[in-house]
Amino acid sequence: MTFYISNGLGDSIDSPSREQMRAFLAALDPSDEEHGAAWLATADGHALEWNVDGRLVLDTPGDRGVRHLAKVSHDQTIDLWCALARGDLVYVNEQRWQDGNGFVRTPERQAEIERSQLAWDREFYDGLGAERGDAHCRRDACTRGPVTHSVLCRIHHFESIKGRRCPFEH
Numbered sequence: 744m745t746f747y748i749s750n751g752l753g754d755s756i757d758s759p760s761r762e763q764m765r766a767f768l769a770a771l772d773p774s775d776e777e778h779g780a781a782w783l784a785t786a787d788g789h790a791l792e793w794n795v796d797g798r799l800v801l802d803t804p805g806d807r808g809v810r811h812l813a814k815v816s817h818d819q820t821i822d823l824w825c826a827l828a829r830g831d832l833v834y835v836n837e838q839r840w841q842d843g844n845g846f847v848r849t850p851e852r853q854a855e856i857e858r859s860q861l862a863w864d865r866e867f868y869d870g871l872g873a874e875r876g877d878a879h880c881r882r883d884a885c886t887r888g889p890v891t892h893s894v895l896c897r898i899h900h901f902e903s904i905k906g907r908r909c910p911f912e913h
Contacts, residue, residue, distance in 0.1 A: 754767070783828060793815065799820055811843060874897055897912075
């Protein structure tokens with residue numbers, strides 16, 4: 744069976760050995776939740792993703808949905824990766840999988856998600872460039888100028904593209 748491992752930083756190895764799998768997991772930074780994952784995937788669409796918080800997430804083609812195990816060790820992950828790599832879906836599926844991906848939104852994680860979203864929003868908003876002074880935004884009662892290549896000001900262009908209220912300059 745064709746398989747490979749990848750990680751959140753974009754590294755990848757085709758048909759890795761157990762030792763390469765172990766090294767791949769050991770190289771993950773436990774403090775980096777954004778990039779702290781490694782997964783083994785097969786050509787037929789199965790994937791097992793280990794996250795630095797100890798979750799192992801199984802994604803299978805079809806309608807079973809995503810399932811997870813919590814508090815999974817590197818050794819158990821490698822055993823399941825090897826089973827998936829050799830096509831032993833019976834062994835993989837007989838684990839005590841729970842529905843969903845198991846991600847728990849703690850207040851700290853939620854705060855980090857919100858900080859990241861605001862940074863991405865700021866980058867997008869600033870990337871729209873300056874508002875032109877030769878016209879007005881097409882939104883009713885808006886006296887701001889449109890940005891280049893748009894008929895809307897930065898705020899309204901942001902809201903039009905993102906589908907939510909702009910967090911800047913209101």
